[in-house]
Amino acid sequence: MAGYQKIMKKEISKKCENDRDDCPVKDVLNRVGDKWSMLTVIMLSDHGTLRFNELHRLIDGISQRMLTVTLKTLEADGLLKRKMYQQIPPKVEYTLTSLGESLVVPLMTLYDWANAHMPAIKAARAKFGKAAAT
Amino acid sequence: MAGYQKIMKKEISKKCENDRDDCPVKDVLNRVGDKWSMLTVIMLSDHGTLRFNELHRLIDGISQRMLTVTLKTLEADGLLKRKMYQQIPPKVEYTLTSLGESLVVPLMTLYDWANAHMPAIKAARAKFGKAAAT
DNA sequence: AGCCATAGTTACTCCAATGTAAGTAACTGA
DNA sequence: TCAGTTACTTACATTGGAGTAACTATGGCT
Numbered sequence: 001m002a003g004y005q006k007i008m009k010k011e012i013s014k015k016c017e018n019d020r021d022d023c024p025v026k027d028v029l030n031r032v033g034d035k036w037s038m039l040t041v042i043m044l045s046d047h048g049t050l051r052f053n054e055l056h057r058l059i060d061g062i063s064q065r066m067l068t069v070t071l072k073t074l075e076a077d078g079l080l081k082r083k084m085y086q087q088i089p090p091k092v093e094y095t096l097t098s099l100g101e102s103l104v105v106p107l108m109t110l111y112d113w114a115n116a117h118m119p120a121i122k123a124a125r126a127k128f129g130k131a132a133a134t
Numbered sequence: 135m136a137g138y139q140k141i142m143k144k145e146i147s148k149k150c151e152n153d154r155d156d157c158p159v160k161d162v163l164n165r166v167g168d169k170w171s172m173l174t175v176i177m178l179s180d181h182g183t184l185r186f187n188e189l190h191r192l193i194d195g196i197s198q199r200m201l202t203v204t205l206k207t208l209e210a211d212g213l214l215k216r217k218m219y220q221q222i223p224p225k226v227e228y229t230l231t232s233l234g235e236s237l238v239v240p241l242m243t244l245y246d247w248a249n250a251h252m253p254a255i256k257a258a259r260a261k262f263g264k265a266a267a268t
Numbered sequence: 269a270g271c272c273a274t275a276g277t278t279a280c281t282c283c284a285a286t287g288t289a290a291g292t293a294a295c296t297g298a
Numbered sequence: 299t300c301a302g303t304t305a306c307t308t309a310c311a312t313t314g315g316a317g318t319a320a321c322t323a324t325g326g327c328t
Contacts, residue, residue, distance in 0.1 A: 024245070024249050025172065025244060025245045025248050026172070027248065027252070028244060028247070028248040028252075029167050029172065032163065033163045033164075033166070033168075034315075035316070036316095038159065038163065039160075052274075052275055052276075053274070056275095063317060064275080065276090065316085066315090067276095068277080069316090076263075077255050077258055077259060078255060078259075088323085088325050088326090089273055089274040089323095089325070089326090090274050090276080091274075092276090099251060099255070102251065103247065103251075106240070106243045106247040107159070109239075109240045109244070110163070110243070110244065112240070113237065113239070113240040114159050117233060117236065117237075118161070118162075120212060120233055121161075121211050121233070124211055124233075125210055125211060125212075127212075128209065128212075129210075170286095186304075197288075198306070198307095199286085199287075199288085199306090199308095200286065200287075201306095202307080218305095221295095222293085222294050222295045222304085223294075223303050224293090224303095224304050224305050225304075226305065226306090
């Protein structure tokens with residue numbers, strides 16, 4: 001393993017050992033790891049700007065409540081911005097901030113890893129299931 | 135944004151739109167995003183090989199049950215391997231597989247991002263909290 | 269008058285993840 | 299004889315994230 005990664009490993013471990021309620025990775029994973037945030041970020045990254053109901057239609061299966069909740073926490077974290085138009089019927093547009101766009105990069109890395117190693121993981125699961133059944 | 139990323143973005147969106155229950159990123163996030171998996175992987179990555187109680191002491195706050203559950207799912211996914219020694223009292227050693235080690239790399243990317251942008255996120259939260267209180 | 273649309277909110281339920289506490293088997297040292 | 303060790307398992311309680319459905323306000327359309 002490269003020297004850089006060795007140094008980072010030490011650091012990551014130290015942070016999470018001593019400071020476990022304030023570990024930034026845990027914090028970020030709590031956001032990104034929920035059911036809808038990542039999908040929302042990806043949709044906005046792909047389509048640029050979207051209205052509430054456009055997102056609702058695009059993200060298959062999300063309820064109105066979960067969409068508002070997800071959008072609110074993403075907005076609170078500064079990952080997207082809301083633009084309201086004072087008109088009837090209401091119109092609100094959502095767009096990723098540059099912070100939100102920058103999150104797409106590490107997400108991509110994770111996507112690459114997941115995509116590359118999914119077959120290995122599925123094989124391991126199948127094998128484990130068989131071993132447990134024996 | 136670079137061409138490579140644009141292509142990846144299209145792909146990630148397509149996968150998650152059409153195939154939402156089999157999106158590999160969601161699957162991986164479900165594992166990595168839980169409360170203890172990432173910490174366990176990091177500890178093992180840092181220390182190489184650890185016994186059950188060594189992990190228990192190292193991961194501050196984890197219960198025995200959660201440690202066994204976490205280790206079992208990580209093992210089922212092929213991210214770590216168990217080595218049992220048939221002796222009394224029992225001795226079991228846990229080590230990351232190469233698959234598990236490879237997961238540390240994207241985790242590092244996420245860590246870098248989280249570390250770099252945490253101040254911005256905290257600032258956004260503080261600002262949002264104030265705006266809501268008004 | 270009645271229905272549709274937008275962008276939500278409110279009040280509930282439900283379930284899976286997590287936590288707590290105790291029990292298990294086999295041996296060791298005091 | 300009895301506590302201590304290791305690596306768990308089992309049963310039960312709790313909690314927070316997610317789901318469902320109904321309700322809100324305003325105006326346009328028919």
